[in-house]
Amino acid sequence: MTLSSLVEPPPRLWxxxxxxxxxxxxxxxxxNAxxxxxxxxxxxxxxxxxxxxGFTLALGMLPALLSPFAGVVVDRVPVRPLLIAGDVLRGLLVLSLAVGLMTGQAGLFWLNSVVLLSGLITAFTSxxxxxxxxxxxxxxxxxxxxxxxxxxxxxxQLVGLLSGAALASLLGQSQTLVLDAATFLISAAALLLVQLPERVKAPVKEGFWSAFRAGLQVLKRHPGFAMIPVLAFVVNVAFAPMQMLLPEHLAGLGLPESFYGVALGTVMGGMLLGSLGVTALGQRFQPQLALPLGLLGGSASLAVMAQSASLPLFYLALATLGIGVALTNTAIAYLxxxxxxxxxxxxVFGLISATAQxxxxxAMIVLGPAADTYGSRPLWTGAAAVMFVSTCAWLYLSQAGRQAQQAPSGS
Structure with a gap:
């Protein structure tokens, strides 16, 4: 059976x-974890x-800035072969690093090159x-x-992060990377079984920059959604001081360093709970409502984390933050x-990915000195305020856009 033989996906989910x-x-x-x-x-x-x-992490994030331009390519080519090629290439990159470790040749330059190239591949696959x-x-x-x-x-991601250190200790770093490479290659093989209908693609003969500008023009037709890349940027700016200052804040609450992992696990647990709620709602899920609720939940959580000295309330705020992130991300994807x-x-998704990354x-570079000087409470409070103001701006633009679209039909 060929890809084009399927006119539309079957009615059932699984x-x-x-x-x-x-x-x-x-x-x-x-x-990846x-x-x-x-x-x-x-x-x-x-x-x-x-x-x-920090430099290695930055190398991995840097190619994401190319995602809007990679999106021009994505809109012109079949998606499945692109994803298969991405998994194969990432698997081979990780395998090369494993071989380099086994032979004692993998230095910092080799490692950073693998991270940079993997980030470049992700700029297309995301x-x-x-x-x-x-x-x-x-x-x-x-x-x-x-x-x-x-x-x-x-x-x-949670299982990978929790088991990564244990696997590296049990199997060794190079053997763990071989296992990692195998997961990418298995994923590529599995995608060969995925069948897709023929999709609408952007014209290949259209100029690259014309195609890029056309994507921006599409955003302007939806005023509320046009602000999504800005929201993605703001949310990540707001979360940066949370991650930077979480260990210091936990120490101020009298908790040992090991509780940092517990705190991150609490956020991840909240995200899982939020995604479970979306799954349970199904067709009743309302992204226009979920997006501001998620943002407001994140804003309130940061404010509570900044001001509360109660440990149970602090962890409740962390879980609520995770729920807010899940609602926000799912609503953006659905819209x-x-x-x-x-x-x-x-x-469009490339632009969102670039601004988010x-x-x-x-924010870590700009706010780093302020974090050392002022600590978690004022920075988290400021981040909460920025998220709240951004949410209000999104609600206003969305409402104005809906009224503008309804005006011609009502006149």
């Missing part, structure tokens, strides 16, 4: 293609410097992944599918998949 795609995604996320743990240990062992780890789900499920199943993807991603025409989704490292 089709073979969706199930295989969901499981393949878990493989890739789990592999394993790599993150091993890379962190390798960089520190090679340099003994925290700043070197917008491609965001465009694929509406091709696998019917519109009435799209909310549940997004919730399930969120649950799978968060669960696989993009339903509002943006199919041939423009790669460019740019927010956190930029």
């Amino acid at each position: 089709t073979r293609s969706f199930t295989v795609y969901w499981l393949a995604g878990l493989q890739s996320v789990f592999g 394993l790599t993150a743990v091993v890379v962190a240990v390798l960089v520190y062992n090679l340099t003994g410097q925290a700043s070197a780890m 917008p491609a992944t965001s465009t694929l789900l509406p091709q696998l499920v019917q519109p009435e199943n799209l909310a549940r599918a997004n919730g399930l993807m969120g649950m799978g991603t968060q669960g696989a 993009g998949q339903t509002l943006i025409p199919e041939e423009f989704r790669g460019r 740019a927010g956190m490292p930029l």
Whole structure:
């Protein structure tokens, strides 16, 4: 059976293609988490410097700034071969690093090169992944599918992060990387079983910059959604001081360093709970309501974390923060998949990915000195205020956009 022989996805959710795609995604996320743990240990062992780890992380994030331009390519080519090629290339990169460690040739330059190239591949596969789900499920199943993807991603990431250190200690770093490479190659093989209908693609003969500008023009047609890239940037800017100052804040509450992992696990648990709620709601999920609720929940959580000295309340705020993140991310994905025409989704999701990725490292650089000087409470309070104001601005623009669209029909 060829790809074009399927006119539309079947009415049920758990089709073979969706199930295989969901499981393949878990493989890739789990592999990424394993790599993150091993890379962190390798960089520190090679340099003994925290700043070197920051540089390596920045190299991995830097290619995400190219995602809007990668989205132009994504909108012109078949998605499935692109995702398969991405998994194969990332698997081979990780395998090369494992071989380099076994032979004693892998130094910091080799390691950073693998991280940079992997980030470049992700700049293409990230917008491609965001465009694929509406091709696998019917519109009435799209909310549940997004919730399930969120649950799978968060669960696989949590398991990968928790098991990464144990696997590296048990198997060794190079053998753990071989296992990681295998997860990417298995994911690529699984994607061969995914069948997709023929999708609408952007015209190949259209000029590159014309295609890029066309994607921006599509955003302008939806005033509320046009602010999503800005919201993605603001949310990541707001979360940067939370991650930077969490260890110091926990120490101020009299907790040992080991509770940092518990705190991050609480946020991840909240995200899993939020994704579970979206899945349970199914067709009743309302992204226009979930997005501001998620943002307001995140804003309130940061404010409570900044001001409260109660440990149970602090951890409740962390869990609520995770729920807010899950609602926000799922609502953004759902709105993009339903509002943006199919041939423009790669460019739009690429722009969102780029602004989101740019927010956190930029905030860490700019706010680093302020974090050392003022501590967690004022910075978290400021982040909460920024998120609240941004939410109000999004609500205003969304309402104004709906009124503008209704005005011609009512006159």
